[in-house]
Amino acid sequence: MENPVQTDRNPTVEAYKTRMRGIGKYGIFVAFLLICVVLSVVTPKFLTVSNLTIVVTQVSINALLAFGVTFVIITGGIDLSIGSTVAVTSVVAASFAHPDTYPVLVPILTGLAAGLLLGAFNGLVITKSKVPPFIVTLGTMTIGRGLALILSKGRPVSNLSDSFNFIGGGQIVGIPTPIIILLVFFILCSVVLKKTVLGRYMYAVGGNEQAAKASGIQLNKVKMVVYTLCGGLAALAGILLTSRITTGQPNAGVGFELDAIAAAIIGGTSTSGGTGTMTGTLIGALLIGVISNGLDLMNVTSYYQQVVMGIIIIGAVVLDSLNQHKN
Amino acid sequence: MKRINFIHLLILTTVLFTGCNQSTSSEKSGESGGKKLVVGVTMLSMQNEFIVNVSDEIEKKARESDIELITVDAERSALKQIEQVESFIAQKVDVIIMNPCEVEASSPAVTKALAANIPIINVNSETTAKPSAFIGSDDVESGRIAMKFIAEKLKGKGNVVMMHGYMGQAAQIKREQGAREILKQYPNLKLIAHQTGEWDRAKAMSLMENWIQSYGNTINAVFAQNDEMGMGAVKALTDAGLKDNVVVVSIDAIPDALQAVKKGTLDATVFQNAEQQGAQAIETALKIAKGQTYEKETLIPFQLVTKDNLAKFMK
Numbered sequence: 001m002e003n004p005v006q007t008d009r010n011p012t013v014e015a016y017k018t019r020m021r022g023i024g025k026y027g028i029f030v031a032f033l034l035i036c037v038v039l040s041v042v043t044p045k046f047l048t049v050s051n052l053t054i055v056v057t058q059v060s061i062n063a064l065l066a067f068g069v070t071f072v073i074i075t076g077g078i079d080l081s082i083g084s085t086v087a088v089t090s091v092v093a094a095s096f097a098h099p100d101t102y103p104v105l106v107p108i109l110t111g112l113a114a115g116l117l118l119g120a121f122n123g124l125v126i127t128k129s130k131v132p133p134f135i136v137t138l139g140t141m142t143i144g145r146g147l148a149l150i151l152s153k154g155r156p157v158s159n160l161s162d163s164f165n166f167i168g169g170g171q172i173v174g175i176p177t178p179i180i181i182l183l184v185f186f187i188l189c190s191v192v193l194k195k196t197v198l199g200r201y202m203y204a205v206g207g208n209e210q211a212a213k214a215s216g217i218q219l220n221k222v223k224m225v226v227y228t229l230c231g232g233l234a235a236l237a238g239i240l241l242t243s244r245i246t247t248g249q250p251n252a253g254v255g256f257e258l259d260a261i262a263a264a265i266i267g268g269t270s271t272s273g274g275t276g277t278m279t280g281t282l283i284g285a286l287l288i289g290v291i292s293n294g295l296d297l298m299n300v301t302s303y304y305q306q307v308v309m310g311i312i313i314i315g316a317v318v319l320d321s322l323n324q325h326k327n
Numbered sequence: 328m329k330r331i332n333f334i335h336l337l338i339l340t341t342v343l344f345t346g347c348n349q350s351t352s353s354e355k356s357g358e359s360g361g362k363k364l365v366v367g368v369t370m371l372s373m374q375n376e377f378i379v380n381v382s383d384e385i386e387k388k389a390r391e392s393d394i395e396l397i398t399v400d401a402e403r404s405a406l407k408q409i410e411q412v413e414s415f416i417a418q419k420v421d422v423i424i425m426n427p428c429e430v431e432a433s434s435p436a437v438t439k440a441l442a443a444n445i446p447i448i449n450v451n452s453e454t455t456a457k458p459s460a461f462i463g464s465d466d467v468e469s470g471r472i473a474m475k476f477i478a479e480k481l482k483g484k485g486n487v488v489m490m491h492g493y494m495g496q497a498a499q500i501k502r503e504q505g506a507r508e509i510l511k512q513y514p515n516l517k518l519i520a521h522q523t524g525e526w527d528r529a530k531a532m533s534l535m536e537n538w539i540q541s542y543g544n545t546i547n548a549v550f551a552q553n554d555e556m557g558m559g560a561v562k563a564l565t566d567a568g569l570k571d572n573v574v575v576v577s578i579d580a581i582p583d584a585l586q587a588v589k590k591g592t593l594d595a596t597v598f599q600n601a602e603q604q605g606a607q608a609i610e611t612a613l614k615i616a617k618g619q620t621y622e623k624e625t626l627i628p629f630q631l632v633t634k635d636n637l638a639k640f641m642k
Contacts, residue, residue: 043541045541054536061529149374154376158582158586245558245562249529250374252529292533296534297540299541301522302491302522303494
């Protein structure tokens with residue numbers, strides 16, 4: 001067998017789980033299409049190339065965060081600190097991105113390093129202390145927010161170079177760069193999850209930690225990698241955001257973790273761990289983005305927007321779970 | 328699984344509560360030394376650039392007057408703010424300066440301070456309960472100034488969109504009120520859409536992108552209730568190649584906005600004088616402490632900033 005993890009698991013249970021995963025994804029995909037169809041009928045502005053391009057561009061930041069958090073949730077963990085990581089990255093990258101100072105690679109690398117470090121910090125504390133990830137990352141969330149404010153003295157970091165602003169605001173052959181970055185990392189994350197040993201270990205750790213340990217998987221190593229990876233993806237989202245709004249913001253990313261977790265869960269990632277796909281998460285993120293865009297297009301008042309958004313999110317997940325129960 | 332979740336929740340609550348207690352107990356460490364005048368300051372949010380500017384000025388002026396400051400951040404929570412004022416009362420500070428989080432919810436802080444015979448000064452925004460003194464600007468006026476500028480630029484005719492701050496906050500309500508007062512005077516000025524951008528640049532940029540999809544080049548002007556959102560709107564309009572045809576006005580005159588006015592991407596911003604508010608707050612505190620007469624209400628006027636008078640506002 002090419003898969004060393006699944007050999008000592010019950011094959012029928014595995015088959016059932018895989019099937020459920022497939023159907024779950026299918027269910028949310030149907031819900032997504034349904035909402036798109038409804039929006040296209042209600043507002044003629046929705047189904048245009050330019051609008052859809054904008055939706056995907058807007059979704060890219062949340063999707064990158066959601067990819068990272070999907071890894072974490074699959075291993076049975078959670079990461080609440082990613083919104084703050086966005087802020088730290090934003091401030092760090094912006095500080096190195098002033099025109100005529102450093103080449104554009106420097107803000108990218110320092111920003112990424114900041115995110116990877118925060119992620120590694122999470123991983124280290126979680127694996128060494130056995131304190132639940134919820135608590136640890138809640139702490140890191142506050143630490144990160146504080147760090148971002150300290151580094152920026154509470155003020156936005158402005159005046160960034162054109163080459164840096166290209167990352168989130170440019171176009172390559174007519175396609176906005178955030179969409180290209182999104183696609184590249186979607187493919188990379190999917191490959192890691194589906195085609196590598198690491199990905200299989202993630203499912204194994206989240207599915208049954210004891211069994212994974214018994215089969216010789218080094219739990220701590222997997223967790224370390226996963227939280228670091230999540231921090232790195234959050235950093236990437238932070239760089240993209242900073243470049244898109246052409247300023248480093250210490251209060252950027254407040255509440256982003258919830259949108260990212262929502263995208264993952266809408267996309268069929270189970271909070272109890274062991275299941276989830278990047279495709280599902282991407283659709284989850286697109287669903288949130290499409291709803292928000294559609295409500296703006298229809299000029300639904302702010303008060304109602306939040307209610308409608310909540311109802312649709314719950315509805316989508318309920319539809320998804322009904323689908324799973326039927327089978 | 329359920330039990331674990333419950334334990335998580337329990338730990339979380341404990342962590343949160345001990346966190347709160349720690350923050351209040353640490354404030355008490357700032358003891359009043361000798362006869363130095365001690366002023367307790369609680370600010371709405373130190374994550375907001377304008378508020379940080381007010382706070383910095385308070386600090387600067389306090390240093391000049393040899394006043395001991397205890398500054399705390401209410402982090403947008405009125406409940407926290409009340410606790411902070413209670414702690415100031417317990418420490419027997421001489422004067423309290425409060426930058427209220429909310430009109431109603433921060434009111435008990437004022438009542439409690441006055442009941443304890445400690446004068447309290449509200450800075451920047453109001454509470455229902457009347458404090459010893461108020462220093463700030465009238466947000467309704469800023470909305471009027473901004474929309475008036477749009478009306479004049481468009482010669483009283485055109486389509487306007489408005490970006491709100493957090494719905495229900497005093498600044499949002501008042502800036503909207505001011506803008507609508509002017510809109511009423513110009514029947515040919517149509518508000519075709521309004522929506523919240525939550526004071527946030529990235530959110531405002533997405534909102535503007537969506538509006539451009541919806542209304543395209545029929546939009547003639549954008550009124551954003553703060554500069555952060557104004558900058559987001561400018562970015563989206565520039566990316567869509569529409570900026571030259573659309574007037575954008577916002578409020579606060581943060582450095583970024585002044586730069587944008589200089590470059591001509593932002594047409595105007597409205598200056599709210601953070602330095603004056605901070606300085607006046609400390610001055611009033613001094614007067615009250617010394618038993619001198621003082622103004623019960625000091626309104627610092629807003630000023631429209633365009634390319635023509637920009638130099639005055641650039642530092």
